[in-house]
Amino acid sequence: MLDAFASAFALIISGDAELLGIVGLSLRVSLSAVFFASLLALPVGAAVALFSFPGRSGVIVVLNALMGLPPVVAGLIVYLLLSRVGPLGPLGLLFTPTAMVIVQSLLIFPIVAALTRQIVSDLWEEYREQLTSLGASRLRAIPTLLWDGRFSLITALLAGFGRATAEVGAVLIVGGNIAGVTRVMTTAIALETNKGNLTLALALGAILMTLTLLINGFAYGVGEFSRRRYGA
Numbered sequence: 103m104l105d106a107f108a109s110a111f112a113l114i115i116s117g118d119a120e121l122l123g124i125v126g127l128s129l130r131v132s133l134s135a136v137f138f139a140s141l142l143a144l145p146v147g148a149a150v151a152l153f154s155f156p157g158r159s160g161v162i163v164v165l166n167a168l169m170g171l172p173p174v175v176a177g178l179i180v181y182l183l184l185s186r187v188g189p190l191g192p193l194g195l196l197f198t199p200t201a202m203v204i205v206q207s208l209l210i211f212p213i214v215a216a217l218t219r220q221i222v223s224d225l226w227e228e229y230r231e232q233l234t235s236l237g238a239s240r241l242r243a244i245p246t247l248l249w250d251g252r253f254s255l256i257t258a259l260l261a262g263f264g265r266a267t268a269e270v271g272a273v274l275i276v277g278g279n280i281a282g283v284t285r286v287m288t289t290a291i292a293l294e295t296n297k298g299n300l301t302l303a304l305a306l307g308a309i310l311m312t313l314t315l316l317i318n319g320f321a322y323g324v325g326e327f328s329r330r331r332y333g334a
Contacts (some may be wrong), residue, residue, distance in 0.1 A: 110304035121305055129262055129284040131273075132266040135206035136259055143211045144255070144263075148248060152226055152240040165219065167211035173205075177275030180205040184276065198286060202274040209260035209269060217258035221251045233243025253324050260321045267313060 184196040270288040277284035294303040
């Protein structure tokens with residue numbers, strides 16, 4: 103066992119091409135998913151927080167519930183959409199990194215949207231009178247509130263990124279775990295462990311754990327900075 107840990111450490115230090123390729127693809131897919139999910143989730147979450155409309159309570163319940171959406175269910179939905187008999191089948195996206203970005207975006211969206219709704223709702227309660235006195239409508243207040251809550255929103259985005267990087271089932275279903283094409287850290291760890299290749303599995307596991315610690319450390323640092331600077 104100690105030999106396996108030593109070999110894994112040596113693999114990381116040497117900058118193994120296969121290892122770096124897997125890590126690089128994982129980061130590209132997850133960061134892309136966070137970007138595309140946030141483009142929609144931030145304004146949707148803010149709009150749900152500020153506007154009253156029929157079914158609003160139901161939307162809030164659904165967003166909160168989808169934060170726990172099982173990854174395999176998300177993977178199945180995207181698989182059916184992208185398969186040859188699916189509506190998006192002609193695009194040929196199944197078993198590509200693009201399919202993995204889509205399914206991770208589906209998982210990240212409710213997390214970011216639900217957290218954004220709560221953050222913006224709290225800020226609106228705090229600054230409603232001030233913004234109203236300045237003549238700002240609810241629609242015009244959205245950019246202001248998103249900017250004012252940027253540190254809290256960064257934490258929400260990091261939560262989405264953490265969900266994406268730790269995910270296995272959904273990306274396995276739509277990506278296929280193809281070497282050099284769609285193999286990411288989590289799926290590679292599962293495969294290499296089953297094959298008995300503990301060196302690569304441990305190396306990837308160590309990188310994934312380090313990444314998780316960095317994400318949580320950065321989120322904590324952002325929160326502390328926000329509290330010290332703004333007394334939040």
